[in-house]
Amino acid sequence: MPAALTPPTTSRRQFLTLLGISAAAVSCGTATATGGGAGGQVKTLKYQGAVGQVTLPELAADLGYLKDLKLEWTGNTISGPQDIQSAATGQIHFGGAFNGAIVKLASAKAPIKAVISYYGSDRQAYSGYYVLEDSPIRSARDLIGKKVGMNTLGAHAQALLEIYLARNGLSKSEAAKVESLVVPPVNTEQALRQGQIQVGVLGGVLRDKALAAGGIRPLFTDFELLGAFSAGSYVMTQRFLKDNPDTARTFVTGVAQAIEWSRTTPQDQVIARMTEIVTQRGRNEDTAVLKYWRSYGVAETGGRIEDKAFQLWLDWLGDRGEVKKGQLTASGLYTNEFNAHTPGKG
Template identity: 75%
Template sequence: MATTASNRRQFLSLLGLSAVAVSCGTTATGAPAGESGTRTLRYQGWAGQVILPELAEDLGYLEDVKLEWVGNTISGPQDIQSAATGQTDFGGAFNGAVVKLAANNAPVKAVISYYGADRYAYNGFYVLEDSPIRSARDLIGKKVGMNTLGAHSEAMLDIYLQRGGLSRAQIGKVEPLVVPPVSTEQTLRQKQIDVAVLGGILRDKALATGGIRPLFTDHRLLGSFSAGTYVMTERFLRQNPGTARTFVTGVGRAIEWSRSTPREEVIARMTDIVTKRGRNEDTAPLRYWRSYGVAETAGRITGEELQLWIDWLARRGDIRKGQVRSSDLYTNEYNAAGRGDAAPSPASSSASKSGS
């Protein structure tokens, strides 16, 4: 765990990939694909949650492209590292992690935004109701539980502490700890940590239980913004342009479907997806879902959401000024959604038929 200022300077160390390792990525078939490419995409999911590609597939928006689940993750940096090294075909992470991955010479491109912060979808830093912690300075010497280090939550914590007037030495005395998301609320209530980072359905479930209060949230800190993108390797995009276009456009359409569809119907659909995949997951927290929080139409990337973290990482000294350019990090070429294309009607399912 990062317990000193020195260790904290290893921010995003999960992404210290060598160019050689990254260049060894393969297609989903395990060998270079021909012009026709693969129509199967390997990916990692999140326990108890429905990620946008899973929603897109269930809606029929991925057409003949199939998803192949290879396991779950709780870490964005780990997820995009897996994509960069060819263990999976796409991965998603906080945009600061994407920037750092590119700075380590990984030939990847961000292709679509998939999560963000708005008034419904945000990560909050919560303390117990009777906690003496009221300000950034009160966090010195305290433990903050989050899903992974070197990603969204640690970046938000760092910005909050900086704005609170703490020096780098003082910031180094705040201890971020990795706690599985499904255990974070319980870990806070048992006082094993002082602050818990909670988001989405897990946050709303904890708030419904009561006894906690927010110290701050990323939405209060930075307003509404797209926070993370899915990436694919440049090699995969060259070899499988049609598959990439179907995937990205389908995810974009799923974003817009989730915005325009009654919340109860979205939740019913998600519940049906989780139930059908048979991974022994609790579907109860899904009823708290409200939004994916993506700021732009169909998840299209503007570049500003990446430039924010390029500048921030450069100020921290994690990357050199001018080392990466936002225009080199992303492409909207594969996203036909949001350009006036008509979205296909969702495929029928028991969830959509149930109304609710």
């Protein structure tokens, strides 16, 4: 079994440096996973997975929606920025991340396109910022000097934390005193209960598992902060899309069908299917947490992307000075060209 990728420990500054390296690597033609091979289009797509979870492409493949395409698992990642960096440099064929991280990578001139939304927040699928039940933390100001554990820096969890702090009146200098730390998602609950961090960001099955155990409460959730929204997208390189349009269309449309299948199928049947997938792939994973699955949280039908999915983060990063205002447009960051899903048809 391929070794899981080492959890990222980069700071935001280091992450932005890595983005510059990624763009240079792509522009120098070092991508190795984009070739069509023997004049045909790529039929086996390399990707990274997540421990104990079923990604939408994995679900789509199991349901037969990817048709003649096959998936080749190269390892696991807990970092969206790392995943799309790997896609940009050709180590894998597609990668998924928070849309703000995609904006950052595109601003570094990496030739990528978002092709479909794959996760988001709604009433059932959301990320919560949890504290212990008896914690004195009750407000944003109480977070000054405290440690917040999250899966990676410079992405969804840190962005929502900063928005929360700003909306609750903290100045930039005060917000800088709230320490964001990288904690692998599978370890977040334990780190919170042992007092290693004062706030833990939990989502999906790991969130519901922790809530079922009791003793924690939410300080806030991203759904409370922003309402229902698609938060992350899968990206492919522009070169791959040009060389493999039929493969891209089959992949994107298959993922779109999987989104709608998960939305319209009874929850217990979705969980049973996911449990079977995890068991059969033989990666020595615990399937117990899958019973807490509720939703992928994608807001739009079939995962089709809209400008608003990127405009919020373009504005946020522009205000922070991390992306030059006017350098990018929301519509230029994505395409729905390869999403042929028709609502109502499986």
